[in-house]
Amino acid sequence: MRKFLASLIVGLGLTANAAGADPTDWAREWPNTDFDVTAIEAWGEILSGGPPRDGIPAINAPDFLPASEETRIDAVEPVMVLEIEGQTPRAYPVRYLIWHEIVNDEVGGIPVAVTFCPLCNSGVVFDRRVGADTLTFGVTGKLRNSDMIMFDRETESWWQQATGQGIVGDMTGVELEMLPGWLEGWSSFKERNPNGLVMNQPVGFNRDYGRNPYGGYDSSARPFLYRGEMPPHGIPPLARVVRVGDRAWPLSLLSSAGEISAAGLTLSWEAGQASALDDATIGDGREVGNVRVRDSDGRSVVHDVMFAFAFHAFWPEGQWMLPE
Structure with missing residues (x-):
């Protein structure tokens, strides 16, 4: 820390x-x-x-x-x-x-x-x-x-x-x-998306693009500049969760299962994405995987893969989707 x-x-x-x-x-x-x-x-x-x-x-x-x-x-x-x-x-x-x-x-x-x-x-x-x-x-x-x-x-x-x-x-x-x-x-x-578009590097800014200025942050014991409660159920504050509305699934649970169907949704996980908040070089960050959330018709659903402490802070009455 x-x-x-x-x-x-x-x-x-x-x-x-x-x-x-x-x-x-x-x-x-x-x-x-x-x-x-x-x-x-x-x-x-x-x-x-x-x-x-x-x-x-x-x-x-x-x-x-x-x-x-x-x-x-x-x-x-x-x-x-x-x-x-x-x-x-x-x-x-x-x-x-x-x-x-x-x-x-x-x-x-x-x-x-x-x-x-x-x-x-x-x-x-x-x-x-x-x-x-x-x-x-x-x-x-x-x-x-x-x-x-x-x-x-x-x-x-x-x-x-x-x-x-x-x-x-x-x-x-x-x-x-x-x-x-x-x-x-x-x-x-x-x-x-082989014909997709990607945002070009901004010009006119003195930034070291590709470097992570928050090196090691998501391995920290506590969030930076946070005064609120820690999440319940023994979930580490900087563990990632998949938030959909006021529900949250621990990313560790999804990555182990590969796919979870619940509440009319299908959540899926596959390898292929580095953490942006781990290594000093973003591309060298540890594996966190790709998450998709779809409804029963296969349409993409609004979701956020955020830290557990933030979900608890903004959705204190939210539902933690944990194994029974």
């Missing part, structure tokens, strides 16, 4: 003793955010992770290239996959998301936000439309339950990445629509 913290603080400029933020202080940086409207019960739930607003820069309107032309990505490196019917499948490499956390894109006329929170291993795709408005998201630099707090540039409201819910400002209580997206090994994506 000590080695991880040192690497993380140096790599990202985080503050190990980050103080709980105060709306009085925030107002100077966020003059257009209405802090009188909020779903937060106690402001101490929110911590400053270190980087300021946009200190972790989101990507807008990314460039893509044919998957067949990409040669920089290791076969087992994870990519976030988005497959919208009638559109060419797209892959968003975690080697970029780990440094930028949000990609604002548009696919088939649908404005989307592809998000990845490294501290929770949470990868979720959102529809950026709220009513007649289209939002553009950035990174606040704040954390709640160790999870990224996003903001939209149109109203400067704050949003919880793991849940897609507005938590501060005019959009408080609004919930973004989640779209089916999933983490998958690069080689697996290419084999399924």
Whole structure:
């Protein structure tokens, strides 16, 4: 844990003793955010992770290239996959998301936000439309339950990445629509989608793409900057779980079974994806495997392979799908 913290603080400029933020202080940086409207019960739930607003820069309107032309990505490196019917499948490499956390894109006329929170291993795709408005998201630099707090540039409201819910400002209580997206090994994506597209390396940023600035994090005993309860049933806090709605299956259970059918869903696992949060080089991370979740008609279902502590923090009454 000590080695991880040192690497993380140096790599990202985080503050190990980050103080709980105060709306009085925030107002100077966020003059257009209405802090009188909020779903937060106690402001101490929110911590400053270190980087300021946009200190972790989101990507807008990314460039893509044919998957067949990409040669920089290791076969087992994870990519976030988005497959919208009638559109060419797209892959968003975690080697970029780990440094930028949000990609604002548009696919088939649908404005989307592809998000990845490294501290929770949470990868979720959102529809950026709220009513007649289209939002553009950035990174606040704040954390709640160790999870990224996003903001939209149109109203400067704050949003919880793991849940897609507005938590501060005019959009408080609004919930973004989640779209089916999933983490998958690069080689697996290419084999399924030989004519697919992959997000090109961002330009203009001084980032060591392909390196993991959170080396050894998912082997840590405790989450970084987390003050909440540990998960029940003796499940390690940084064990991965497959979240579908308010249910969670331990990844260890799924990987042992290969396939689980329950609650009208089929969850499957196969080898071929490295952990992005293990080795200093993402492609050398230990095997965590590819997970897919489908309904009874074979359609992809919204899910998230996140850390157990984060599931318990945001779904404290959630159902743990464990062997009887």
